[in-house]
Amino acid sequence: MGQDIGQTPTQLSHLHALESESIEILREVAASFDRPVMMYSIGKDSSVLLHLARKAFFPSRIPFPLLHVNTTWKFREMIAFRDRMAQEYEFDLITHTNPDGLRDNINPFDHGSSRYTDIMKTAALRQALDAGKYDAAIGGARRDEEKSRAKERIFSHRNAQHAWDPKNQRPELWRLFNTRLNPGESMRVFPLSNWTELDIWTYIYSEGIPIVPLYFARHRPVVERQGTLIMVDDERMPLAPGEAPREEMVRFRTLGCYPLTGAIRSDAATLAEIIMEMQASRTSERQGRLIDSDQAGSMEKKKQEGYF
Amino acid sequence: MLKATQETALDVSADTDIALWLEQQTGKSLLRFLTCGSVDDGKSTLIGRLLYDSQLILDDQLASLKNESRNRHVGEEGIDFSLLVDGLTAEREQGITIDVAYRFFSTDKRKFIVADTPGHEQYTRNMATGASNADLALLLVDARKGLLTQTRRHSFILSLIGVKHIVLVVNKIDLVDYSQEVFERIEAEYRAFAAELGFKSLAAVPVSALRGDNIVQRSERMPWYGGEPLLPYLETVEVGEDRAQRPLRFPVQWVNRPNLDFRGFSGTVASGVVKVGDEVLVAASRKPAVVTRIVTMDGDFERAVAGQAVTLVLDREIDISRGDVLTHSGATPEYSNQFQARLIWMNDEPAYPGRSYLLKIGSQTVPATITGLKHRTNVNTLEKSAARTLELNEVGTVTVATDKPVAFDPYKDNGLTGGFILIDRISNRTLGAGTIDYGLRRAQNLTYQSFDVNREVRAQMKAQTPRIVWFTGLSGSGKSTIANFIEKRLTAEGKHAYILDGDNVRHGLNKDLGFTDTDRIENIRRVAEVARLMADSGLIVLVSFISPFRNERRMAREIAGDIDFLEVYVDTPLEVCEARDPKGLYAKARAGQIKNFTGIDSAFEAPERADIVLHGAEHDPVDLADELYVRLIG
CATH class of the missing domain: 3.40.50.620 (HUPs)
Structure with missing residues (x-):
């Protein structure tokens, strides 16, 4: 840069x-x-x-x-x-x-x-x-x-x-x-x-800054809770009776604690694809964080x- | 992962579309602007409208907006746009904007950073804050109300802070039936008012932020308007000022010293260009050195221009630390301990000439005093009038003296080296912001004369250690009584002492001073100077003054410099002092015959860390004097 x-x-x-x-x-x-x-x-x-x-x-x-x-x-x-x-x-x-x-x-x-x-x-x-x-x-x-x-x-x-x-x-x-x-x-x-x-994102792209792979779309085990996709990252995640994680092509726009971080369905597996997807997307980034919507x-x- | 990312980047560079698009993204220019105007002129609605019309409102925001907009004043889209920008809960409840909010949007041509600033008078300081980093201002006027006091005040502040480009946005034009006559009258009136404010460009646009008229598209409801709609104007207006063309100013922020082999000076080029091989000067010491390297993590540069953050390496070891400014010879900044400036006061407690503040300019922070308040400018009429203090949101022309010289430029020449803030030395709040007009050179010609007989010699003659004992406490607390006992005992032991008493000094040296806060500060300053002179002559000086303010007691200690200074707090409760009332003053104050009486209708700020605390209600003054004597003479 x-x-x-x-x-x-x-x-x-x-x-x-x-x-x-x-x-x-x-x-x-x-x-x-x-x-x-x-x-x-x-x-x-x-x-x-x-x-x-x-x-x-x-x-x-x-x-x-x-x-x-x-x-x-x-x-x-x-x-x-x-x-x-x-x-x-x-x-x-x-x-x-x-x-x-x-x-x-x-x-x-x-x-x-x-x-x-x-x-x-x-x-x-x-x-x-x-x-x-x-x-x-x-x-x-x-x-x-x-x-x-x-x-x-x-x-x-x-x-x-x-x-x-x-x-x-x-x-x-x-x-x-x-x-x-x-x-x-x-x-x-x-x-x-x-x-x-x-x-x-454009700065990460032009500087080649390393980021956690979770930002890139990949098949990951997820369950859907209240319309939010949660990744089952380890065995501590309690599953409801009959609930089974399924593999979906997802990525994360923001990272935090896995039980509170919603994944989005995406095929964007490279930085360029992420940026293109973002330009086309119509939701703001913190929407994937459950804590913000608890109360006004x-x-x-x-x-x-x-x-x- | 590092590897994976790099591979990703390589894959993509093959994809010309995205590479081109990213190039365009990274190469866009930036416009920072602020919106200001009176309350209810619709600033937040206008910004919300700009975001909405440039299609930057995202789906989830839109859904929550529609939800929140119920029961509110909405446009044809059923949305209250101000909800987008009024962030804080209190504001949403009160329906007003109370602080600066920053918004970001971009079009194909430009990126925008918007500071939405409040219209309420008590928050004018926030407007100045927003203006200090803006290239352009949108000044909103309600078409029904025309120019208001706030419109004039804000225009004046814009001019003071040096915002050069103004767009007068005549909003709510729908509510005056899209009247050409109303718009033209307001525009003409504003142009007349702004003529002397030094703006470089002034455009006027009639809009309805609520309905979207003349925001992105030309409004069909105002065929008489021949100019551009607002957003297209903002995309193309030329505000650029090439800071690289100005003389070099490189304020050293941080000395970079990873090991003994490397010593660099990190900072951001404030203006100008610096190249490898350049001879640079330290503004304060005038010592020269040659730039051998311009270091960054991306490799060494041949040159660095205004705005770039770099690390300079020089060819020789000269004394440089944080606060120094590097410059080229022949185009050096002013270097002085006195200057004239315009000051915007941003604090509830007024600005007092004589009080010591901290001044920050560039990376330099020094104690400073307002030495004179030349006049106050009425921001509505731009008329000047005499003043003794500067109240919240007032603008004054002042002279400032710093404890040591600083490097600066007149603000009109360089905004980054000519603007300063003043900080309270006790609360650490930011109190005011100033723009320097020019340096005053008087002080540079005044030097200290040194004499052969000095304090040490005089102290030896008297066989004592000169010192200042500063008594503070309420009227009637027992200060003078204790000081009197001490002086008698010192004299009896063959020591040389002198009492400076508040009442006595006010009969002579300070008889021109009253009891306002400003006068109390000057009262203390003079006495502190006298005490220093007396102690310098070898005396033990006992100062018995109420001295109610922490700031001035600190000043007295600083004036004393290297002279031993002992702060003695005679801590006697107000009830006790009032019961004693040796001079009948409390009775008069209670009866309303004396104004600004400490403890009654003027504050006493008790010391937090006095050297000695004497409890005047619990002990006999003779015992207290004995206790203190032991501490003094040991």
Whole structure:
């Protein structure tokens, strides 16, 4: 991407401009905070974020650790991919699972998606951030994903309880980010704020960024629940009497916990096919995530409580 | 997987269609614009309409929209478009937009990033925020209401922030029967108002966002309108300003030092072009060096232009750290500790001349003070008037002094090196945004004279350690009583001390000051300076001032510099002080005869980390003085 543009002075293209903006944000974090951390969710946005972080600090290694909050219900392919990336790119990988949730065997089937997410993701994240005393947590959220995200700052302030106050955000002018914190407070930082889903895919395409194979269509064992295709990734998935997984050609537009992530029927087995399919598609990407449709304004509520 | 992806990419490059399409995608230009105007002018509806008409509303969004649009004001499609952009629950409930929301859409020709900014007066700061990164503004006007105070205010802010291209969108034209006369009257009135605001282009379009008139297609209901519909105009309007043509500014963001063999300076080229072999100068130290490499993960570059994030390697070891600006000789930025600027205040508590704030410009952050408020601009009439403070959403022309010099350009020459923010030193909130007019060079000609007899010599003569003991506490808390005991005891022991008392100083040095917040701040600043001079002459200075604000006590400590500074909080409850009322002031304040009395109708911000806390209600002042004396003399 970041090409040497030769002798003619020129305006940067849209993707070049986004890349530079994100790199500038990542460097600002490294220069301004004592203990930054980067959230690593293993999805395509995380893959782009990881790529940008490598670029931002090259030839240095990424000067902060990557944190993966493991709910224990992630797709197996995600975990394998994560470990391979950590080895290949030599970043510090920290993983955390909520020990209380683990002890009580909190899972999406018996406890409902809302309670499960609250304990295994939101509370787990707070635990991990507190334990690491991180003062800045970098996330891959984009403003085009969801309405409440469209209003969040790039440097988004959190109080000592990790809560977001949407009515009291710091004005963010030019590229002048106010990175100052009082003791106990922290910052969430979103370098991909101005990227769209299409930008992410075209960037992955032009940079050859590795992503988890689950994004590509393949025959996978699925069951259909409330109109959503759920992949049976391991034997923990309870099946109703008479319910049997069937092989379908599916892929995922977004990755998370397999019992909560809907697959779509698709034949798109290459990046180019994914991008073509996306251009023709008429549904927004978070639709495949069950947690957002639990209640109106649910993402905003989760964010106020500390969810990413 | 890495391998698989690369193979995939190879397969696809054989497919010319997608390769061409992707090339077009990556090569598109970008237009960042904002929408602004008064409340209820229909901004959110307009953006929703743009998204809908450019077919960017997805099936699931459309279904949920139709569902939510019941019982609301809808157009022919049965959809309330504002629901698409009004993201926060509170807004949906109140039917208003309260913050900046960013939207993204693209056509075959361009990508757009839209900042939807609020019309409510108290959120003007958010509009300035949206404007700071925009190339163009859509300024909405309700055809029935014409130009309002907010229209003028927002236009002024657009001009202040330097948005050069304006589209006046006369909305709800359907509600005035598509009247040509109404549209032309509003357009003429606006052109007259905007004449002195320095916009480069101004277009006016009559639309109905609700009904879709003149958004994508020319409306048949307004045959009299000869211009382009809104979206086609946005796709082609030329806003480009080639930052690469300006002088080089490379603010160093991060020093890149992976090992002893590599030392690079990472940053984004703010303007200009830098090439391998160029001699660059550090703006502050004027030290030169030659660029030997421009490093990126994609390989070394021969040159980097404005907007590119790179790492520069230089041919020699010179002192460079975050905050430094690299530049070419002959086209260096200003470097000064004083400048004049225009300031938009964004905080509930007003801006006080004299208070110390943090100023961030580029990658430099320094303490700074507003040294003068030249005037305030009435944003409705653009008239200037005198002012002592700057309130929320007001715009003023100020002089600013920074604790150490910073590199900058006038904002009109370079938006990225001429804009700054002010940050509160205690809450860390962003308080205001400024654009620099020009540097003031006075301070550079003022240097410190050094003398042979210094503080150390004078202190030795007196056989004591000079220091400042700063008493803070409510009126009647016992500050002066304790200070008096201490001074007597110090004098008896042969030490040299002096009390600066609030009341006494106000009879002389500070008799021109009243009790407003602004005057209280100046009161403390002067006394802190006097205390520093006295301590520098070798004295032990006892300052007995209510000094109610944390910010100014911090300032006093900073003015003291390397002089030993002890903050003593005489913590006596208000009831006790009021019962004592040695000067009868509380009674007068309660009776309304004194305004702005600390503890009654003016705040006392108790110290959070005083060096010493004395509990004035629990102990005898003599005992407290003894306790303090031990701490002082040890």
